[in-house]
Amino acid sequence: MATVDLKDVRKVYPGGVEAVKGVSIAIPDKALCVLVGPSGCGKSTLLRMIAGLETISDGTCAFDGKVVNTIGPTERDIAMVFQNYALYPHMKVYDNMAYGLRNRGTPKDEIDRRVRETAKILELSHLLDRRPRELSGGQRQRVAMGRAIVRQPKVFLFDEPLSNLDAKLRGQMRVEIKNLQRALGVTSVYVTHDQLEAMTLADILVVMNAGKVEQMGNPLDIYEQPASTFVASFIGAPPMNLLPITNGKFTDGSALSITAPAGATILGFRPEDADVTESAPKQGLTLPAKVEGVEPVGAESFLYCAAAGQRIVVRVSGRALHEIGAKLTVSAPLEKLHWFDKDGKRVG
Structure with missing residues (x-):
């Protein structure tokens, strides 16, 4: 298949708007790299530059060591799956999947073999004679994936492919995409704003913010050791509690029950x-708190509390036994605390 290497890639639009600011990412062969971040962070622009749909203002994009900056999309041997499926409504499923191969002059019997093999993998064999309007959202998305798979590209590119599906179907499709990518062994770049999707799919997770890479690595490593308050608040649901501290005190004037590392101005858990x-833990954080809201979600509940002059969230298993207005003590062990400096960067 292929490796994908981005080195100091920048995108500057007319008028001086810089959408991507010197991004470097090395994606190994057969890996699934997920670009995640809020709207406007540059992730889709970066994907389009990899695809050749956007020109690169500076830096290089290379497949297997070959720089492809000046090579058009059709010569890059990539296949892209879009969020809106981009299926031809007048064509049957078979013809939608075969269309790209026909344009490339692939022999008819080879087209038929690839389409039917791919349809079997995606459980679409019984739908080959239907048109897109006769399919569910999940089925249309599988057709869009099938159209990409039959081309047998070096690289798959996914642009928020599940954003139009409901929550249950998104969960099912996440599993299908991950299993399929592993089975095919195709290097893939996947864009999403959904951190749960990113965590569950990624071999390599790239968290983007304002056109830059905020942190990159194994999803669980990023979750457990966020490099900044941005990553800490973006990865995780609900997000990390972040409490400002000054001279050993919180914003409400209450004293911190432990000693903060040098340079730390934000405590997170x-x-x-x-x-x-x-x-309470022998070595750890203790906070007097008052329950302001209770959110039961089935197997667990979330307590929204006022503590240290801020609103914090605590997850408890099962049904919450605390009423609104109840006073309690929130605690967290020392090894589960995160510390950040005034610029939001991790210090411990």
Whole structure:
């Protein structure tokens, strides 16, 4: 298949608007790299530059060591799956999947073999004679993926392919995409704004912010050791609790129960790492808190509390036993605390 290497890639639009600001990413062969970040962070622009749909203002994009900056999309041997499926409504499923191969002059029997093999993999064999309007959203997305797979490209590019599906179907399709990508072994770049999607799919997770890479690596490593308050608040649901501190005190004037590392001005802990039991950790954080809201979601509940002059969230298993207005003590062990400096960068 292929490796994909981006080195100091920039995109500057007319008028001086810089959408991508010196991004460098090395994607190994057969890996699934997910670009995640809020709207406007540059992730889709970066994907389009990899595809050749946007020119690169500076830097290089290389496939297997060959720079492709000046090579058009059709010569890059890539296949792209879009969020709106981009199927031809007047064509049957078979013809939608075969269209790209016919344009490339692939022999008819080879087209038929590839389409039928791919349809079998995607469980579309019984739908080959239907038109897109006769399919569900999930089926249309599988057809769009099938159209990409039959081309047997070096690189798959996914541009928020699940954003038009409902929550249940998104979950099912995540599993299908991950299993399919592993089975085919095709190097893939996947763009999403959904952090859950990013965490579950990625071999390599790239968190983008304002045109730059904020952090890159293994998804769980990023979750457990966020490099900045931006990553800490973007990866994780609910996001990490972040409490400003000054001279050992919180914004409400209450004293910090532990010693902060040098340079730390923000203390963070995740909702699932906190506890509301009476037994506080021997070495860790303790916070007096008042329950302001309770959100039961089935197997767990979220307590929204006022503490240290801020709103924090604590996740508890099962049904929450605390009423609104209840006073309690929130605690978190020392090893689960995160510290950041005044610029939002990790210090411990």
